[in-house]
Amino acid sequence: MRLILLGPPGAGKGTQAARLVQQYGIVQLSTGDMLRAAVAAGTPVGLKAKDIMASGGLVPDEVVIGIISDRIEQPDAANGFILDGFPRTVPQAEALDQLLKDKKLALDAVVELRVNEGALLARVETRVAEMRERGEEPRADDNAEALAKRLSAYRAQTEPLVEYYSEKRKLLTVDGMMTIDEVTREIGRILEALGEANDKKAAKSSAAKRAVKKTAKKLAKGAKAAAAGKASTKSPAKKASAKKAVSGKSSSKAGSAKTAGKKVASGLKKPAKAPKKTGKKSAKVAPKAAAKAAKKGAKTKSKSAGKAPKRGAKAAKKAAKTVAKKAKKVTKKRA
Ligand code: AMP
Numbered sequence: 001m002r003l004i005l006l007g008p009p010g011a012g013k014g015t016q017a018a019r020l021v022q023q024y025g026i027v028q029l030s031t032g033d034m035l036r037a038a039v040a041a042g043t044p045v046g047l048k049a050k051d052i053m054a055s056g057g058l059v060p061d062e063v064v065i066g067i068i069s070d071r072i073e074q075p076d077a078a079n080g081f082i083l084d085g086f087p088r089t090v091p092q093a094e095a096l097d098q099l100l101k102d103k104k105l106a107l108d109a110v111v112e113l114r115v116n117e118g119a120l121l122a123r124v125e126t127r128v129a130e131m132r133e134r135g136e137e138p139r140a141d142d143n144a145e146a147l148a149k150r151l152s153a154y155r156a157q158t159e160p161l162v163e164y165y166s167e168k169r170k171l172l173t174v175d176g177m178m179t180i181d182e183v184t185r186e187i188g189r190i191l192e193a194l195g196e197a198n199d200k201k202a203a204k205s206s207a208a209k210r211a212v213k214k215t216a217k218k219l220a221k222g223a224k225a226a227a228a229g230k231a232s233t234k235s236p237a238k239k240a241s242a243k244k245a246v247s248g249k250s251s252s253k254a255g256s257a258k259t260a261g262k263k264v265a266s267g268l269k270k271p272a273k274a275p276k277k278t279g280k281k282s283a284k285v286a287p288k289a290a291a292k293a294a295k296k297g298a299k300t301k302s303k304s305a306g307k308a309p310k311r312g313a314k315a316a317k318k319a320a321k322t323v324a325k326k327a328k329k330v331t332k333k334r335a
Pocket of ligand 1: 053057059060061083084088092
């Protein structure tokens with residue numbers, strides 16, 4: 001399971017991420033925690049981030065992208081992860097897409113915790129009080145001034161990600177104003193539903209793949225039979241083209257039919273805009289596309305191959321005429 005938790009400061013991302021870690025046995029990757037650790041350790045990244053963080057601004061994209069890229073590589077993230085506080089900008093989201101693509105990993109969902117901004121200051125104040133009670137030093141950015149800046153950064157740079165992931169059909173929105181337990185239950189419920197939907201999609205996708213394979217096999221079999229002369233209705237030219245298609249040495253259209261089928265089948269893996277409909281349609285289209293491509297191939301081949309016998313007949317006629325002429329001359333001479 002690979003998730004992103006999206007929401008303004010104080011929405012409860014950290015709290016819910018900790019619970020998801022327990023539930024799914026995956027790791028929580030919080031860029032805020034990592035940066036705070038870097039600040040505390042006085043690393044070069046920490047030194048760069050310290051003042052920006054304290055004022056409530058955003059650390060440069062390349063810094064956090066570098067941190068996440070390294071962290072995802074760690075063995076404990078192999079089982080899955082929850083990104084908490086990352087991505088926070090569209091360039092970060094694009095970089096994450098590329099990272100996951102390179103590693104051949106898929107993102108399961110983006111859970112947005114939607115909250116009323118008016119409630120956030122009170123929540124942050126509660127967090128400060130709780131930390132003090134535990135004898136911990138409150139965060140440098142958990143004050144009214146920094147919170148106002150963090151909120152305006154969220155609105156300007158992070159909120160566009162709602163649209164970004166909504167367009168990718170990855171966004172799941174949860175009412176973050178419910179109690180902590182209710183929010184946890186709601187997240188659990190939608191993730192379960194998502195898992196079921198993904199299972200169904202996977203089953204559909206493999207059924208479509210099987211259908212494509214079957215059609216491609218049938219086509220190849222038909223072409224082979226034609227090449228072997230078993231298809232008596234086919235002209236010699238068509239037989240030749242069918243043979244070529246089977247051998248795969250030429251730009252075989254039977255081959256491209258197979259490829260077309262494969263492409264459609266692999267397309268089913270991608271998150272569809274309307275998962276049900278698209279899946280069904282693609283599943284139907286796949287064998288049709290394969291058949292069409294093969295038919296086109298047979299036509300093209302038979303057209304070009306069909307010219308040869310015509311030309312041959314013409315040449316034979318011409319040769320016969322010349323022989324007849326010569327025979328006439330010889331007869332005349334003899335006479
Ligand atoms: P958080 O703990 O997620 O509230 O993050 C605390 C602070 O760390 C933020 O206000 C930023 O200054 C910085 N930070 C954390 N994650 C990011 C990120 N993905 N991009 C930029 N800055 C970040």
